Amino acid sequence: xxxxxxxxLIIIPLIIYNYKYLLFFQQNRxxxxxxxxxxxxxxxxxxxxxxxxxxxxxFFVSKNYILIILFLLNFKIIYTxxxxxxxxxxxxxxxxxxxxxxxxxxxxxFIYFFIDSKxxxxxxxxxxxxxxxxxxxxxxxxxxxxxxxxxDAKKIxxxxxxxxxVAITGSYGKTSTKYIVTNVLKQKFNTYMxxxxxxxxxxxxxxxxxxxxxxxxxxxxxxxxxxKGDIVELxxxxxxxxxxxxxxxxxxxxxxxxxxxxxxxxMQLIEKLNPNGIAFINIDNEYIKNYxxxxxxKVIKVSLDKKExxxxxxxxxxxxxxSFFKVNINNEVIDFETKLYGKHNILNCLFAIALAKExxxxxxxxxxxxxxLDYTPHRWEKKNINGYTFIDNAFNSNPxxxxxxxxxxxxxxxxxxxxxxxxxxxxxxxxxxxxxxxxYMANRVDEVYLVGIDKTLSIKKGLIDQGFDSTKIIVFKDVxxxxxxxxxxxxxxxxxxxxENDLPDAFSK
Numbered sequence: 001x002x003x004x005x006x007x008x009l010i011i012i013p014l015i016i017y018n019y020k021y022l023l024f025f026q027q028n029r030x031x032x033x034x035x036x037x038x039x040x041x042x043x044x045x046x047x048x049x050x051x052x053x054x055x056x057x058x059f060f061v062s063k064n065y066i067l068i069i070l071f072l073l074n075f076k077i078i079y080t081x082x083x084x085x086x087x088x089x090x091x092x093x094x095x096x097x098x099x100x101x102x103x104x105x106x107x108x109x110f111i112y113f114f115i116d117s118k119x120x121x122x123x124x125x126x127x128x129x130x131x132x133x134x135x136x137x138x139x140x141x142x143x144x145x146x147x148x149x150x151x152d153a154k155k156i157x158x159x160x161x162x163x164x165x166v167a168i169t170g171s172y173g174k175t176s177t178k179y180i181v182t183n184v185l186k187q188k189f190n191t192y193m194x195x196x197x198x199x200x201x202x203x204x205x206x207x208x209x210x211x212x213x214x215x216x217x218x219x220x221x222x223x224x225x226x227x228k229g230d231i232v233e234l235x236x237x238x239x240x241x242x243x244x245x246x247x248x249x250x251x252x253x254x255x256x257x258x259x260x261x262x263x264x265x266x267m268q269l270i271e272k273l274n275p276n277g278i279a280f281i282n283i284d285n286e287y288i289k290n291y292x293x294x295x296x297x298k299v300i301k302v303s304l305d306k307k308e309x310x311x312x313x314x315x316x317x318x319x320x321x322x323s324f325f326k327v328n329i330n331n332e333v334i335d336f337e338t339k340l341y342g343k344h345n346i347l348n349c350l351f352a353i354a355l356a357k358e359x360x361x362x363x364x365x366x367x368x369x370x371x372x373l374d375y376t377p378h379r380w381e382k383k384n385i386n387g388y389t390f391i392d393n394a395f396n397s398n399p400x401x402x403x404x405x406x407x408x409x410x411x412x413x414x415x416x417x418x419x420x421x422x423x424x425x426x427x428x429x430x431x432x433x434x435x436x437x438x439x440y441m442a443n444r445v446d447e448v449y450l451v452g453i454d455k456t457l458s459i460k461k462g463l464i465d466q467g468f469d470s471t472k473i474i475v476f477k478d479v480x481x482x483x484x485x486x487x488x489x490x491x492x493x494x495x496x497x498x499x500e501n502d503l504p505d506a507f508s509k
Contacts, residue, residue, distance in 0.1 A: 003117040009070050013074055014124060017127045022096060022100070022103070026090060047076065055121050106137075152209060157219075164359075169223040170245055171248050179376045180351070180370075183370075185352075191217065194220070198222070227256060227265075235272040242279075243273045245269050247288075248267075249262075274297065280302055280351050311353065312327070356369070378394045386492070388497060389496045390496075391497070394500070399437065403440055406498075414494060416445040417495055417497045418441060418448050419483070422459050423437065432458075434456070442467065447474070448474075449473075449486075450474070
């Protein structure tokens with residue numbers, strides 16, 4: 001009977017823990033290695049330690065005391081977790097539903113065959129192991145399903161013989177460039193782009209199978225990579241006609257291991273391009289500039305200010321209304337304006353301008369495409385919330401793009417506040433780059449609100465080591481708490497707030 005009482009007490013916490021760990025597994029891209037790296041680095045769960053304590057106590061104290069303690073702990077788990085509002089909740093895809101089915105079956109069998117009334121209290125400690133077992137069991141069927149869908153998507157692309165495919169990758173800037181290129185191409189051609197951050201083989205597969213139509217003349221495809229072989233796989237899948245390489249930097253160092261691996265992989269976008277294709281590269285990036293391209297395809301060099309480039313910008317002016325700049329392309333000078341902020345967005349515009357010129361879109365149409373650009377979601381997106389000016393750059397910040405953000409913020413003539421949790425996925429260099437970020441901000445912003453205690457220690461140290469006033473550094477548990485502090489303590493007309501990165505729940509610490 002004790003076994004069933006205890007099972008009744010823990011069933012709701014078990015469902016809660018299943019949800020949490022499935023969410024964290026999804027945010028780690030369903031990859032066992034990434035999930036184990038996250039688990040190794042995750043915050044101590046005192047409730048899980050308490051469960052082990054209850055198990056040990058059960059050998060020495062009355063069962064009634066154990067049930068009372070377990071009841072109180074059960075209440076604590078339910079109360080705490082129902083208050084949590086996840087930044088990115090679990091998405092119930094077909095894959096997740098299959099995982100839930102297998103996970104539930106494993107747990108039922110485990111309880112039935114192996115658990116007695118004492119050790120039943122430990123089942124919540126095993127959830128992360130059950131997730132890994134579930135993935136191991138489901139992997140063969142998931143691989144078969146993925147292969148079927150991928151082959152179907154390849155066949156669709158092959159059948160669309162009049163479709164021009166544009167592939168875009170880079171350590172940063174690829175999503176913004178995708179939006180800009182698409183808006184310019186739309187001035188003349190029926191164009192479809194991969195939405196949001198659909199940049200993995202399965203994400204792109206879904207887009208091709210469900211959304212791409214024969215009426216589309218251009219397909220603008222963002223390609224993501226966080227380990228060796230990712231770009232090669234996507235190039236084999238998409239077989240693009242045009243390639244745009246926006247940047248190379250120390251993003252995903254934890255999985256790439258070295259900068260050399262990142263450089264080699266990102267450059268596969270150019271090396272694997274059809275020799276009859278056209279490549280656009282950013283020569284302001286030293287890693288790209290210094291790389292010797294073997295492919296004989298046409299290469300067009302893009303730069304913000306280097307006159308040896310095929311297209312470059314000059315006479316740049318940025319204010320609260322947007323960016324204004326001139327472009328020299330093949331000795332033709334054109335004036336442009338856009339409501340987007342910053343030199344990094346001007347660089348992204350240059351890729352679109354160069355591509356549009358190459359395929360014969362008129363200058364007037366290109367200018368309209370640039371002028372009518374809207375903000376890319378969470379990439380230097382200007383927002384007015386409750387009368388306050390926010391710059392939302394919350395998506396996947398990195399060491400290089402963050403400096404561009406601070407430089408652009410510095411041009412705005414208001415009190416400047418940065419809200420940030422810092423960077424992740426940088427391996428052994430993570431503390432170094434977070435420290436550098438703090439150091440860089442020190443003389444360029446007025447206040448810094450750090451989100452999370454553990455991950456932001458290096459940022460705080462970098463700020464203080466550069467003489468930044470420690471009273472202007474405040475640590476909050478989440479972004480919402482930091483924003484509420486702004487509402488209470490700051491005048492809406494005096495400040496601009498930069499949201500620099502917003503970590504998924506699995507990485508918020």
